[in-house]
Amino acid sequence: MAEHLLEVKDLKQYFPVRSSFFKKTNLKAVDGVSFHIDEGETLGLVGESGCGKTTVGRTIVRLYKPTSGSIKYKGTEIDDNNIRSFRKEMQIVFQDPYSSLNPRMTVADIVGEPLDIHKLYSSKNEREEKIANLLSLVGLNADHSRRYAHEFSGGQRQRIGIARALAVNPKFIVCDEPVSALDVSIQAQIINTFEELQDKLGLTYLFIAHDLLVVQHISRRIAVMYLGRIVEIAPSVELIENPLHPYTQSLISAIPVPDPDTAKKKHRIVLEGDVPSPLDVPSGCAFRTRCRYATERCAKEIPELTKRSEGHMSACFNK
């Protein structure tokens, strides 16, 4: 069987927090997440704030050290000792194009920094040439390189962030809400840039976002997270047309569709209440407190992801 580019197994990421003066508890940001990504594909990861999707992305590129679980890249387990060599393979693009670029560095220095760190050039000229190439690759002008980040609009800044990620010629990029901070008209530009780069460079993406419309557009498969666990994973079209998990169902029905006719016809499944605090996750299935189908069993056992059809897995006892 072909090997997956990235394989994540039972990943857990706990953060210790002081709940009272003497007591320390663990905030279970990610609690047993498993998935794989094949070469050249895009896996979308959706969920609401606090569900742990960003933590998954950051743990994969080891900005956090995982509490437990395994992350394999091309069959090799990533650990503290070999992560440096993998940094050239994996990069991340952050959400906020305003705070993720150093305001005191020129664009050339921002994009050139990874080149410096990994010593990817032999002469000053080559460095400049590489930076110019990277900038044109993401649709920026080479003569932008002497400017500072604040001189650019949000969309252009995000392009700088993408150029920085591409500098080391990676195979795999974690895109952490890369278009959430952008206006609609600009958002489409950046999404297209991501798609073009994928075609051109054969990139693999983990695309993290809260906007299901954006995610289903760019991804081949989608994983839905709720309170630290994946509740459903399926090919994009299948997930949208035939969502099985009650949470996915309500998530899809809650999205305002920019189409008045559909909006009038649509039956919105409105969830009661708020997402519980990740410090105090309900026993059993974390979603049961807001679920219409919840039974006694849901409070006792944690439902596992089980296969429903080819490539479609859902974690629910009742649906």
Next chain:
Amino acid sequence: MNDTPLLQVKNLSTSFPTEQGVVHAVNGISFNLDIGNTLGIVGESGSGKSVTAYSILRILTDPGRITGGEIYFKGENILNYSEKEMYDFRGKKISIIFQDPMTSLNPVYTVGNQITEAILLHTDRNKKEANERALNLLELVGVNDPQKRLKQYPHELSGGMRQRVMIAIALACEPDILIADEPTTALDVTIQAQILELMQELQKKLGMAIIMITHDLGVIAEMCNEIIVMYAGRICERGTADEIFYNPCHSYTKGLLRSLPKFTKDREKLIPISGTPIDLLNMPKGCAFAPRCKDAMQICLSELPKEIPINDFHLASCWMNVKKVYDEVKEGRKNG
């Protein structure tokens, strides 16, 4: 005649003089709002949609100034009101809910305190009656355990709850108009659905008119029957929801709708609007959208397009529509 609109904005202009120059945030916009209607104002950042709302309530932050136009509420120009009259007007006739429910509630007062403040200010209820009213309001907006919530501080509530409290405060004095400035942008989708549902329910129950300001065309499609599309402080297109979504007649609206990802089986490529958002300090002479418009003609760069009717329910300010009429006439002459 009894058909004076509830709110009539006429040729409103608002600008912000800054050290770099004058930012013309709103440039001569006019619209009406009728009793019980929901008007959606949609636009991207910097389009002037929020400034329009703040101008109506006269709560512009310094150095913002209303530089021209009139705003009539039930036939009275509120721009002539004194600051004291405005004090009475805000919250009682028109109230507003803001985008970020955390920063718009006062962290050092309890929820109860903040709701009763509005009631005590605008009505002659005493403290006990105000408290009862606050309790009813919290029930009305679907806050569970209202008795307890009254004594809590904003930080003890979740984002959705805070927005419900904001709505309770805004509705405390039964205003005729509720302005909602990106009321769900800071919220998660499932919570957004709750708040939108609540607003629709409350409108049915209380009959107030709503001005819904948002960048989200999805929210607009679900909530509004009339829509105004803004770009660079001007209205580029207006009409009923069906007209705007299914028969867009301004290049910007068309571009906006094309650039949205949709639920489709086949992955069509998105068609983005090229270029970058407008710099309000250096507004072009003609149509503000012309530099980004792929159909722009010579006249678009030099002259501001006038608003022309497309049909009874639809107006647009785009030279393309003038050209279309002109071409049709020319074609007609040739044939006839």
